[in-house]
Amino acid sequence: MSTPGPNDPxxxxxxxDAQDWAKHMTEYMxxxxxxxxxxxxxxxIFSDCVGKNDEVVNDGRYKLMYAVYSSTPLxxxxxxxxxxxxxxxxxxxxxxxxxxxxxxxxxxxxxxSQPSSRYLITVETTTGGLLAFRVxxxxxxxxxxxxxxR
Numbered sequence: 572m573s574t575p576g577p578n579d580p581x582x583x584x585x586x587x588d589a590q591d592w593a594k595h596m597t598e599y600m601x602x603x604x605x606x607x608x609x610x611x612x613x614x615x616i617f618s619d620c621v622g623k624n625d626e627v628v629n630d631g632r633y634k635l636m637y638a639v640y641s642s643t644p645l646x647x648x649x650x651x652x653x654x655x656x657x658x659x660x661x662x663x664x665x666x667x668x669x670x671x672x673x674x675x676x677x678x679x680x681x682x683x684s685q686p687s688s689r690y691l692i693t694v695e696t697t698t699g700g701l702l703a704f705r706v707x708x709x710x711x712x713x714x715x716x717x718x719x720x721r
Contacts (some may be wrong), residue, residue: 577686581632581712582688590615593637593706600694603658604651606641615640620710631715635708640701648679648696655694659683664692691715 584592593615601608620632643651649671656666659681668682679702680695689709697703 581710583708583710584711585713586617586633586700589635589708589711590637592624593635593708594639595622596706597639597691597704600655600658600692601639601641604641604643604655604694604702605647606643606651606669606704607708608639608641610639610716611703612638612640631713632710632711634710636705637707638705640697640703643702645677648677648702651702652679652681652694656683658679659692663687 593614598608607665614637616636616638617633618636619627620634621627652671656669660666661702662685664683664685666681666683668680670678672678678696681693683692684690685692691705691707693703693705693707695703695705
């Protein structure tokens with residue numbers, strides 16, 4: 572599958588379908604990591620797509636940033652993200668960034684992307700010591716919308 576070009580039509584996906592996929596993906600990553608998610612911490616945030624000149628087209632296009640957290644003990648974070656990294660690589664994701672510690676302290680971060688879909692994944696240690704699982708979508712069109720030419 573090739574990487575989409577800037578003038579290709581936007582992928583079509585209903586908001587609920589995008590959120591369901593993000594939920595499934597974060598659950599799969601957590602299961603792979605051996606982490607238990609705090610389902611009450613789920614944060615689905617939909618936002619408008621903003622063009623490179625700060626333009627916003629009101630035709631229904633959107634982005635989703637979906638996050639959920641785990642209270643996995645800090646000392647288990649490096650092993651957890653190693654497992655997620657392996658799984659994502661097997662699923663065809665490109666690893667864009669990876670760190671287990673900084674200045675001798677556990678401070679994990681894993682950034683990955685899927686070139687064919689432009690989905691972004693992040694797993695990281697938060698300031699409060701939680702393990703965060705995040706999914707970000709590219710700009711998507713709902714099935715009921717008609718894309719305005721760019």
